[in-house]
Amino acid sequence: MTDDSRPGRPAPVRSAPVLVPMPAERPYTYQVPDGMDVAPGSIVRVPLGPREVAGIVWDSATDPVDPKKLKPISEVFDCPPIDQETRRFVDWIASYTLSAPGMVARMLLRAPAAFDPEPWTEGLRRTDAVPDRMTSARARVLETADDGLAWTRSGLAHAAGVSSTVVDGLRDQGVFETVMIPPRPVVAVPDTGYARSELSADQQAVADALRAAVDNGGPGVTLIDGVTGSGKTEVYFEAVAAALDRNRQALILLPEIALTHAFLERFQDRFGAKPAEWHSDLPPRMRERVWRQVAEGSVRVVAGARSALFLPFQELGLIVVDEEHDPAYKQEDRVPYNARDMAVVRGHIGGFPVVLASATPSIESRVNADQGRYARAVLSARFAEASLPDLRTIDLRRAPPARGGFLSPALLTEMRNTLARQEQSLLFLNRRGYAPLTLCRVCGHRFQCPDCSSWLVEHRFRGQLVCHHCGHHEKRPDACPECGTFDHLVACGPGVERVAEEVVGHFPDARTIVLSSDLLGGVKRLRLELEAIANGEADIVIGTQLVAKGHNFPNMTLVGIVDADLGLANGDPRAAERTFQLLSQVTGRAGRTGKKSLGLLQTYQPDHPVMRAIVSGDAEAFYQREIAERERAGLPPFGRLAGIIVSAATRAEAEGHAWALRRAAPAAADIQVLGPAEAPIALLAGRHRFRLLVHGERRSDMQGFIRALLAAGPKVRGSVRVSVDIDPQSFL
DNA sequence: AGCACGCCGACT
DNA sequence: GTCGGCGTGCTC
Numbered sequence: 001m002t003d004d005s006r007p008g009r010p011a012p013v014r015s016a017p018v019l020v021p022m023p024a025e026r027p028y029t030y031q032v033p034d035g036m037d038v039a040p041g042s043i044v045r046v047p048l049g050p051r052e053v054a055g056i057v058w059d060s061a062t063d064p065v066d067p068k069k070l071k072p073i074s075e076v077f078d079c080p081p082i083d084q085e086t087r088r089f090v091d092w093i094a095s096y097t098l099s100a101p102g103m104v105a106r107m108l109l110r111a112p113a114a115f116d117p118e119p120w121t122e123g124l125r126r127t128d129a130v131p132d133r134m135t136s137a138r139a140r141v142l143e144t145a146d147d148g149l150a151w152t153r154s155g156l157a158h159a160a161g162v163s164s165t166v167v168d169g170l171r172d173q174g175v176f177e178t179v180m181i182p183p184r185p186v187v188a189v190p191d192t193g194y195a196r197s198e199l200s201a202d203q204q205a206v207a208d209a210l211r212a213a214v215d216n217g218g219p220g221v222t223l224i225d226g227v228t229g230s231g232k233t234e235v236y237f238e239a240v241a242a243a244l245d246r247n248r249q250a251l252i253l254l255p256e257i258a259l260t261h262a263f264l265e266r267f268q269d270r271f272g273a274k275p276a277e278w279h280s281d282l283p284p285r286m287r288e289r290v291w292r293q294v295a296e297g298s299v300r301v302v303a304g305a306r307s308a309l310f311l312p313f314q315e316l317g318l319i320v321v322d323e324e325h326d327p328a329y330k331q332e333d334r335v336p337y338n339a340r341d342m343a344v345v346r347g348h349i350g351g352f353p354v355v356l357a358s359a360t361p362s363i364e365s366r367v368n369a370d371q372g373r374y375a376r377a378v379l380s381a382r383f384a385e386a387s388l389p390d391l392r393t394i395d396l397r398r399a400p401p402a403r404g405g406f407l408s409p410a411l412l413t414e415m416r417n418t419l420a421r422q423e424q425s426l427l428f429l430n431r432r433g434y435a436p437l438t439l440c441r442v443c444g445h446r447f448q449c450p451d452c453s454s455w456l457v458e459h460r461f462r463g464q465l466v467c468h469h470c471g472h473h474e475k476r477p478d479a480c481p482e483c484g485t486f487d488h489l490v491a492c493g494p495g496v497e498r499v500a501e502e503v504v505g506h507f508p509d510a511r512t513i514v515l516s517s518d519l520l521g522g523v524k525r526l527r528l529e530l531e532a533i534a535n536g537e538a539d540i541v542i543g544t545q546l547v548a549k550g551h552n553f554p555n556m557t558l559v560g561i562v563d564a565d566l567g568l569a570n571g572d573p574r575a576a577e578r579t580f581q582l583l584s585q586v587t588g589r590a591g592r593t594g595k596k597s598l599g600l601l602q603t604y605q606p607d608h609p610v611m612r613a614i615v616s617g618d619a620e621a622f623y624q625r626e627i628a629e630r631e632r633a634g635l636p637p638f639g640r641l642a643g644i645i646v647s648a649a650t651r652a653e654a655e656g657h658a659w660a661l662r663r664a665a666p667a668a669a670d671i672q673v674l675g676p677a678e679a680p681i682a683l684l685a686g687r688h689r690f691r692l693l694v695h696g697e698r699r700s701d702m703q704g705f706i707r708a709l710l711a712a713g714p715k716v717r718g719s720v721r722v723s724v725d726i727d728p729q730s731f732l
Numbered sequence: 733a734g735c736a737c738g739c740c741g742a743c744t
Numbered sequence: 745g746t747c748g749g750c751g752t753g754c755t756c
Contacts, residue, residue: 018756022733028756049755050735065756106733334733 015070017062018055019090020048021106023099027058029065031072038073041081043115045074054109056082058101060091077115080295082108083314085350092345099335107310107335111291113284118183118292123150124167124176131175137162141170150179185298186289187276192241194272197234206377207238213353214242214318221344223324223369224357226379227617228588229388232357235379236320237270239355240301248317248352249300253339255328256280256305258549260527262534263303271301278304278311281523306331306339309346317352319343323549324356324365325581340365359588360581363574363630366623389559389590389597391615393606405502406494411560411600412506418558419510419539423595426553427499427542428586429562432468432516434460434498435491438476445482459518460497499562500542507540515543548585557597559590564601564611573633577626580610580619587614 016038017027030046032038042057052074090108094101126145131138137160144160145151153171157164170176199207206224213220226232236252243250254263256279264274276290276299293299295312302308306329309319321329321340329339340356347354356365356374369376399408407415407427418425435458439446447456449467456465458476466473479486491498500514513533519526530551533541541547541556567579587599603611613622658671 015756020756022755024755030756046756048734051755053734062756069756071756103733 013067013070016073017058017060018044018046018073019058019102019105020046020053020055021109022048022053022102024102025100026062027060027101028055029062029070031070033072036073036076038076039081041083041087043077043079043082043109045077047071047074054112054115056087056105056108059084059087078117079115079292080297080312080314082312085316085346086312088349089342089346092349093335093337093342096345097335097337103335107307108312110307110310111288114288114291114295118289120180120182121152123152123179123181124156124171125150125179127174127177129174131170131173135166137166138170141166142175145176150181152181183289186286186293187299188273190240190244190267190271190273190275190301192244192271195270197231197237197270199234199238200231202380203231203235206379207235209375209377210236210239210353210355211242214239214246214248217351219348219351219353221347221354221356221368221374223361223365223374223376224355224379225359225361225366225369225376226357227359227388227619228585230359230379232359232379233266233322234270235377236322236355236357237267239318239320239353241271243318243352244300246317248315249294249297249302249313250318250320251308251311251313251316251343252301252303252320252322253306253308253329253343254303254322255326255549256523257328257526257546258323259303259305260551261531262551267301267303275301275303278302278308280305280307309339309342316346316350318355319347319352320355320357322357324358325360325362326549327578360584360619362581363577363623363626367627370627388617389557389587389599391587391599391601391617393564393611393615394600394602395606396602396604406499406562407502407506407560408602411602414558414598414600415503415507415540415560419507421557423558424533424536424538424553424556425540425558425560426547426556426586426589427503427540427560427562428544428547429494429496429499429542430545430566430582431457431493431495431563432459432518432544433457433466433495434501435493435495437492438465438489439492440480440482440485441488441490442485443480443483445480457495458491460501494562496542496544503540503542510539511537512540512542513538515541515547517544517546545582545586547589548582553589556589557595559587559597559599561586561599561601561603564603565605565608568605568608568610573630576610580613580622583610583614584619 014032014034015029016032018030019027028046028048030044038044038057040057040059044055044057045052046055048055054077086108090101090104093099094104097104124145126142126148131142140160141156141162145156151159153167154164157167160166167176171178206222210222213222224232224235226235240250240252252267252275259277259279264277268274276294278287278290282290290299290302291311294302295314297314302311304311321343324340331337331339340362344354344356358365361369365374368374394408394410396408399410401408415425437446437455438458447465448454449456449472454467456472456474457468458464459466459473460476463476464473465476477489480489496514496516500512503510503512513529515526515529517526519529526546530547532538533556534551534553536555541553561583564579564583567582568575583601587601590597590599601611601614605611609622609625613619662671
């Protein structure tokens with residue numbers, strides 16, 4: 001804020017830097033009209049080009065701007081300002097991810113209607129007056145409203161079981177007076193003493209350590225490493241309680257899909273109230289109320305997906321990142337960040353502890369713990385041991401499925417037994433659709449995506465061929481487009497739809513359900529289906545990785561992994577880690593009730609370290625091996641080598657861009673070329689057909705690359721994306 | 733990111 | 745003759 005008024009001259013224009021939700025490198029300067037007060041953090045409405053936008057008054061000065069260009073701030077919203085910690089957090093993320101601060105600020109301003117206070121609503125309260133005549137309807141209303149509290153007109157009518165005209169009549173006679181009711185809280189205040197969990201000695205020790213960390217107000221990260229059923233949730237609930245006891249807000253981050261009814265209930269069982277929810281499926285009105293009430297401090301605990309990190313907390317005192325290894329914490333588009341790492345940063349800035357929890361921690365968190373940057377708390381499996389599933393591999397070389405099928409006789413036998421016991425089976429296959437490749441048996445033609453050259457996946461339910469990279473889809477033809485032969489197209493390999501077909505063939509009377517992310521009806525439908533399964537409304541579930549998370553299925557005693565090798569073959573240095581995490585989670589779906597339960601992994605590589613780790617339960621050996629393997633390969637345990645990945649619609653196109661870049665920007669020498677099948681889907685989703693993905697072990701390396709790239713011209717500028725796989729060590 | 737301006741292909 | 749595609753440039 002400049003206010004260098006000098007006597008005797010016309011008052012100079014007061015101005016303020018404002019961060020607008022746009023990819024500008026610095027805040028813009030706006031005129032502050034006379035009589036208006038703004039401070040850093042104030043949320044304001046400002047003119048920007050042809051429209052008006054919400055922006056945040058910022059701390060840093062801007063470059064001098066021609067005073068004639070300055071436009072005045074239109075309005076200061078009646079809203080608690082964004083606190084200084086959050087503003088530093090925005091600057092930090094912008095600098096770290098090499099994105100524009102305005103774009104980071106945009107993530108804070110995602111609830112436009114919440115900048116104005118929630119309106120008070122009209123309510124009715126009983127007066128001493130008596131009605132002229134008494135009727136049974138009127139009597140019911142009076143009885144209902146006898147509590148002396150304010151009721152809404154329709155709420156009262158509904159509660160009394162009468163039409164609202166009855167209430168209107170009583171109001172007109174003065175039996176009710178109109179009062180204004182403040183906005184209703186979205187959730188009740190949690191009570192830390194509501195129902196303390198019974199903790200084992202192990203759990204209690206970890207809970208005590210977390211409570212001490214919260215009480216001492218010191219920053220620091222604790223990795224809770226505990227197998228499914230070891231009580232991680234109960235333990236970190238005690239950390240949440242500690243933060244609440246100290247009058248601080250708490251944030252629990254969960255992968256989107258894990259935010260289920262079941263989790264909220266579990267929280268309610270401990271605290272007597274639900275946490276506020278925050279995820280992409282929240283209705284707009286609720287979204288605004290949650291945002292506003294977080295800003296005002298009336299919401300004390302939020303359970304949310306990664307974007308909850310950008311809620312306007314005023315007194316945040318703890319962040320818990322559950323399932324910290326989950327790739328869903330990564331945002332790849334726009335501002336690329338990993339919410340788990342940004343949570344660590346937020347804790348550091350705010351001077352409060354952060355808890356990471358997982359049954360299968362990421363390698364980078366394990367290394368950070370091993371090297372002493374994070375504290376590590378291992379929860380033993382003692383609680384869970386009794387109900388741990390019996391895990392075995394099925395060697396597909398020795399016991400292959402019947403011709404044309406994908407389920408081995410051993411798995412089918414166990415499914416039959418499970419059905420006979422009226423328990424549930426889960427078949428896991430991480431591939432949507434019917435078949436991943438379609439070819440012509442006559443001429444060998446393979447169906448390829450015209451836009452990005454990867455194989456088209458047949459979706460038989462929809463009668464379409466779909467590209468899983470760019471979303472291209474076409475009707476499945478009856479004749480080969482190459483040789484014109486009819487009825488000789490053959491589907492190669494299994495997808496969940498095809499496995500479902502096989503299951504129905506074997507068990508026609510079983511209730512079978514397929515769950516994958518292309519399920520019609522979106523997240524809401526999915527949550528309903530998951531709850532239906534938990535309630536026993538299906539016998540056999542066939543699902544992609546979304547069945548791995550979030551929900552407990554109390555009657556699910558058999559888990560079959562249709563293709564445990566899937567995902568090990570690609571060149572990703574994280575392939576083994578990811579597969580281990582995924583298979584651990586899926587097999588963990590079996591047996592959480594103390595019933596005898598079984599997990600069967602169909603594989604061609606029963607001796608692969610991932611299979612051995614899953615079957616033996618020896619995760620420690622697996623982690624040490626993975627860490628050593630990366631060191632041996634010259635890869636850092638975190639992220640990938642610094643460098644640039646050029647990705648385009650086709651590999652040839654990418655090679656062309658890479659060639660041009662090497663010439664234009666010799667400093668950016670370490671250029672890798674990826675075809676569409678190897679590059680993240682997000683890269684190909686945009687309008688531009690190529691992207692540069694800058695991966696870095698060190699941020700300084702990437703800055704060098706990016707400077708060189710920007711020098712290569714504006715066409716490149718629009719295509720640069722910075723990877724989220726940046727060295728997490730530099731956070732601390 | 734939005735939005736306007738501006739230049740080349742198929743159509744009420 | 746126009747409608748409309750997306751490439752380019754600008755926003756205090």
